[in-house]
Amino acid sequence: MTEDAHVVAAHHEAERLRAEIRHHDELYHRQAMTEITDTEYDRLVQRLKALEDAHPALQSSDSPTQKVGGAPIDGFVTVEHRVPMLSIDNVYTEEELQEFGNRVVKQIGPEPVEWIVEYKVDGVALSLIYERGELVRAVTRGDGRRGDDVTHNARTMRGVPLRLQGDYPEVLEVRGETYIGNRDFAALQAEMTAAGEEPLKNSRNAAAGAIKLLDPKQCHQRRLRFFAHSVGSLEGATYTTHWQFLQAIQAMGIPSVAKTSVVPNFASAISHSHHLMEGLHELDFEVDGIVLKVNDLGIREQLGMTSKSPRWVIAYKWEKYEAETRVENITVSVGKTGTLTPVALLAPVEIAGTTVSRASLHNRDEIERLGVQIGDWLIVEKAGKIIPHVVRVELHRRDDSQVPFHFPTECPECQTPVVKDEEGVYIRCPNPSCPAQLREGLRFFASRAAMDIEGLGIKLIEQLTEAEKSTGSTPREKLLGSFADIYRLKDHRSEMLELERVGEKLIDNLLAGIEASKKQPLWRLLTALNLRHVGTRTAQLLASRFGTMDMLQTQTEEQLSEVDEVGPVIAKSVAAYFASDIGQKIIGDLKELGLNMGDAALAAALAEERAAGRLNGKTLVVTGTLTRFKRDEINELIQKHGGRTASSVSKKTDYVVAGTEAGSKLTKAQDLGITVLSEDQFIELIGGTPDFP
Incomplete structure (x- = not known):
């Protein structure tokens, strides 16, 4: 091969590597997905760097290789922010949060406004300035008016493109948080311990220290990443909403905070905040709250600012408490829909005045993401009212005692081969007769959220599902083997009296509660049936729209999806249930036993109104x-x-x-x-x- 041919081949290989690296950056930052490990990613960058070193003409200022760090600097230069980096107000209770929402309504009127809801990343504030698409400066918050120029370190961060993609404004200042991911921090601790160094205490302090290093190569070793959350100065572009700005910068290659959403009103913002809190265990970065901000930039101007902070944004924060403890074992429970949930049994540890001895690991993918093994030391966090969750595995504390956990391939209750949800993460037992599903399903059916049958708790349910009817049938039937059997218990008083700690008064009260539950409204019955994706709100919408169970059963998937707030996933689940042999039998049995199946007159009136x-x-x-x-x-x-x-x-x-x-x-x-x-x-x-x- 001639020298020119070698150069051409090297050029093509360099372009291919750059495209592949940018593809993985796009997946990670915009879609929260990975196709390769961090080690494989680093190897791609190293191969590209070797190619550029061998052929200097291929080097480019915006190449991914330029993020490994240049020469150390002598010291920091203080820079004045073009637009002050002000702090935002905090609240710690939902009452305070609602008071903030009320103040906004009082100032702008009752017309609902859209809100942006995002995680408050527990990192270090950073401002990135791009001119004509190229990164020219990165500045810390400092005192809000002036900060330190840390461009040499920002160039090493994942999520900080050296050159923007696509269409970009003449000048763009993007603000956000630099942080170290939980897995990266665990790996960093392990590396430091192996090198005989004292491991770092927490990821935020580690990020704050890394960003102030004079040598960018050392900063690069800390694996800093960046999420954008707001705009500073801007020239050459106009955005009317914050969501529009976030979409624009993501197209330019700058990632915004993961799982950020826009919602139609403040009530939805509060509701979505709760949803984000429930998903903390899915994150690979630390957060200390939820940020709610008005989406419309014009309304933001109308709301204005106080002397310290904007009036259009609030941080709903919580106190975080962490503790280190060891995994003594991992067990798997089976829920009411057959979901297999792994649970870490922990050496008891006190966190915020509560003794914690269990933590859900949620699903098989979560175990693999965390890399948790039996015998591992974990960091467990309790934040406000949120249940304790695992933050990371302390890899630097591993010895030879850890044992990998293998997720079961069969249901631990009935030994049926398990299946994985289509396009989902959950592993389920598909056996509708699974004893665990039956117990959990019956408990939910009788709960206050559903049919509200007082006295039918899990202890009694466990006894009733084990006790046999004295009918002489073969095989012997259990006293409680279905929802309908709850309403047949009145015929088995003598068998119930033989159960442990069950007397006449308890039975009288229980049977009275069961009889009273027959009159519960249709939406409660729909909730109690535990259809996948159907909670209380959806059950109320369906009952209100169709009036009776009979009318609901006749609806097609398309007709169901026309109901406000009922999307295609819910519609598919509901239609499939009513079309199934099991669903039809359950409804038929409950109807025969006299449960309230809705108001026929109301259903007819609703249908007539809709038709006309x-x-x-x-x-x-x-x-x-x-x-x-x-x-x-x-x-x-x-x-x-x-x-x-x-x-x-x-x-x-x-x-x-x-x-x-x-x-x-x-x-x-x-x-x-x-x-x-x-x-x-x-x-x-x-x-x-x-x-x-």
Whole structure:
């Protein structure tokens, strides 16, 4: 091969390696996915660096190899921020959070506004400045007015592109947090221990120390990463919402905080905060709260700032408490839907005044992500009211005593081969007769959230599912083998009296509670049936929409998905249940035993209204201040006439009902050419008169 051919081949190989490295960066930062290990990733960078060293003409300032660090600097230069990096207010209770929301409403009015909800990363604040797409400076927060120039270290961080991709503004200042991931921190501790060094105490302090190192090669060894969460100065671009800004910077190659969402109102923001809290165990980075911020940048200007912080953002924080303890064993429990959940049995340790001896490991993927083994030392965290969860394995404390845990291939209760959810992470027992599923299903059926049968707790359920009916049948039937059997217990009083610690009074109270539960409303029965993806809220929506179990059973998947807040996943689950032999038998048995299956007259009226509904199949958005209706009244009217309500305007919107002081939703509707109705026009549309109601 000629020298020119070697150069051409090297050029192609370098471009291929750069494209592959950027592909993995894209997966990690934008989709929270990985196809290769960190070691394999580092090898790709090393191969590219060797190629560039052999062919200097291939070197480029924006190559991934430039992130391994240059020469040490003599000291830090203090830089004045173009826009001050102010702190944000904190609250620690939901009451305080709601008070903040009330203050926002008081200032801007009752019209719902969209909110951004994101994790508050427990890292070190950093500002990145790009000019004409190239990273020119990175500055710490400092005192909020002035910070230190740490560009030499920022260039080594994952998540900090040296050159932006696609379309970018002339000047872009992006602000966010630099942090060390939990797995990276565990590996770093192990490396330091192996080298005879004292391991670092926590990841935040490690990140703060790393960013102030003078030698970027040492910073690179700390494995710092970056998440963006806000904008500083900006020239050459205009964004109307924060969500639009986040989408834009991700297209440029800068990752925003993982699992960030936009929601339609403050109530949804609070609800989504709870959802994010429940997902803490899924994160590979530490957080100390949830940040809620107004999405619309124009409304932010209207809200303004105090002398210390903006009025359009709040941090819902919690106190974090950690402890180190050892995994004594790992067990697997089977839930009411057959989900196999691994649980770490821990050496008891006190965290925030509570003795912790168990921590859920959630699923097989979580065990693999954490790399946890029996005998490992763990860091367990308790944050506020959140149940304790495992943060990381202390790899530097490993010796030869650890034993890998192998996830079962069969149900530990009934030995049925387990299956993995399609496109999911959970492993399930598919046997509907599994004793564990039966026990947990019965417990939930009788719980306060469902049929509210007082006295039917897990201890009694365990006895009833083991005791046999004295019928002489072969094989012998258990007293409690299905939901319907709860309502047949009145015929087996004598067998129940033979159970341990069960007397006449207990039986009388239990049977009275069972009989009373027959009158529970339809939504409670739907909840109690424990259909996958169907909780209390969805059950109420379905019962309200269709009125009776019979009507609900006739709905197709498509018809179910038209119900507000019921998406295709829920619709598929509900339709599949009612079409199954098991579902039909359960409903048939419960109907025969006299349970409330809904109001037939209400169902007929609802069906008639929907059939004649002038809004049948239409989607409406209501915006602005209304004078003829309260917001819940007009939403109810829309649904009554066959339509559905939505919180945001899109191409799928059929009408926008606009009151006074309608804002961005009205503007968007006009831009999209969507029909805008006044309140009087809406009344005419549904067949009313100007004097309505």
